[in-house]
Amino acid sequence: MQILRERRGMPRTVLAGLLGMSPSWVKQIENGRLQTPKLPMILRIAEILRVRSLSDLTGDQGVEVDLFTGPGHPRLPAVAAAVNAYPISSSDREAPPREHVAARLARAWAARHQAPNHREVLGQLLPDLIRDAQLAVRQAESAAERRTAQAILSEVYSLSQFFVAYQPDASLLWRVAERGMVAAQESEDPHAMGVAAWLTAQAHRDSGPAHFGAADDITMATLEYLTPLLPDAADDVLAIIGALEFEAGYTAARRGDIGSAWGWWDKARAKAARLPATYYHPVTSFSQAIIRAHAVTVAVELHAGGESVRQAAAADATTIPSRPRRSRHRIEEARGYQLDGQPEAALATLNKAFEAAPETIRYNGYARRIVLEETEAKSPERRRRASELAVKIGVLAA
Template structure:
């Protein structure tokens, strides 16, 4: 077998380099792309995979795990004794109740579904609570079980076609809120079940906005799983459907078109395609400029205020340290009204500082993210990776600050 061939898993225990090669090829990532993302040469990647170079340092292992979206470090290192979950956070106490509501089949005779106006008002309050609460998973997890059951029941009990389409749109919106709650929790099957159900409900609704939101969230799910082609397909197909409708479209539909362009830009950046990523950012920024100055999309957060944060993420995903820090300086986190979205932006800022070799600034910025929304930091793999790496720093002061933050977010828990 060629030295460049992918080893067959499980025929014998795999060493680090072989595991890295298997995970890289599963992602469809070339050695050249991976080398650029971890800041090494293509020959270095090849030497590690062939075993010519020993196991890298912890900081490089964590960087490789981030690039390959390894959810558990033991999948990369082969050490099962101390698994460290990066991209799967802890199971939330409300997860079981939400799972039960999703999996329960409603019967139309059980009780009468609430009026559509009641569901709509409750969903508005739920989105508001999600954006305003520091412990947003706790708040949303409390509201979701009843919302899921009532929205499912509303679909079952509608008789008229128009009412059924409206009920499906409401159900799709509830599933959208579910996806935010379920993201990075230890039930991947449930997460994808919600993604699929929301797509079906949105299509049944025939509502352009519901379809756009469902596509945006599906693209997020595909990209975070490393399925870049699927993410590109869903954004491209949905944009082809929505863009001819823009002339007479409502603000929410125009915003979701901008959000989809931005989602495609994220995927391009994750692939390492600099030109396409920034071109799509420019297109999304053009859409944002035409929105009302105070507009903020409740699901995607798309708005004028968010474009600076998006620019930071594009630069970070491209692993451009200097450009990341330049975009951090240009962005204004205080204009982002949503606490979890503001926390996520702070995490992206921290990633930018870390890539640029400014670990002190990275840890300080993660502390700001924690202040904005602890729930966001606790479940974010990038934040966990930076804290883990700096908890091993040679600087006693930085090691202490990282360890304190690690204790607060539970990052070192097995």
């Protein structure tokens, strides 16, 4: 535990505060002076330290439970092969028209939002889409055409990042994120640059506290570039600015900075209010419908159980059109209920998350942690319900 904590750059006092325990308790656990905590506390420690497998924390190789890395999807090798290919020549095949690739990309985003098995859908579409987008860049006949093709390619990599995230191939995730950033910069398209920065900042933030600074650097630099465009910004650019402002608040919440977290959320809310009521950004989900869901996330990351539940009551999940994003919001609500000491409500909400998009909850470490914790509940009925859900999401065998 001490090694993992120090690797994250987290002081003992910070870990203690997040766990609701004293620094001396943490020190005694690390020094082996206290017995190993029970499963609920181990799972909370694993969540805070972003431990991928419980065996990394317990040292018991018989506890091979992945938390923040979901199962490898069967279509991951095909997507990885398309990303990793290095076609040097322009190919003997003519690239599809850029408009055709852009239309397929738009349909792929729509399919992702509508499908409960969204990773399966993306896994089918991405290999050909990646290859055709790369080919369109290589065969562009003018600088303007090449910039347009690079913007499309960047967004294809953004879509790929949603598929690759939380799968057991961290190097592939970073490859996709970095190539998306490079393509976006080559495109000189403000929206493409904002989207790529948004996803790369998330990758840094999810890597742990030692990388929060890198996440902030990317977010702030991109906001500095995009903010002067606000007076004449199209809806997509306005939305990506709002999404980046929320990301700044998200990272601040992870850091425990209450004022900055809610301050950035307020700025994002102001951007959402300027968007049409029916607008929904296809990549970030930023919209009037999502801003209340973002408030739940801020409260949860600040470990404020009561505020999380209050914000969840004010949010209307049914207005979120994207099935995976609606499922993610339900998971955030469940985290809030768990923080507030309402485990029955947390389990019921996780079942709603599963109904909305099973593949979202299967790959979500927070959901997996709550479900595993409840399989040890004192209530037989709660244990039964948690065990049934654990089997469905793949953390326990039937």
